[in-house]
Amino acid sequence: MSGKFELYNDAQGKYRFRLKAGNGEIIAVGEAYETKSGALNGIESVKKNASSADVVDTTS
Template sequence: MAGKFELYEDKGGQYRFRLKAGNGEVIAVSEAYSSKASAKNGIDSVKTNAPDAPVVEV
């Protein structure tokens, strides 16, 4: 099974998303967004910007 993004409303009424691996493990969690549309834009941004993102040790 492929990974997936889950979009949800938190207890404070803010929208968040999490990225889950194919085995169901959460591998990333977003910041809080005030609207569902903004959270969806965040998902699109991760999809667009992360494929070739370098790994940098700090």
């Protein structure tokens, strides 16, 4: 089973998304959006940018 994005409303009625791995574990969560289209744009941005994003280690 592959991963999936879930779009949902939070307790305040805002739109949010989460990315779940194939085993159902949540591996990423988006911010709160006022509109559904904003949340969908957030998902598209993650899809577009994640594969080429650099890893920046800011730990000590």
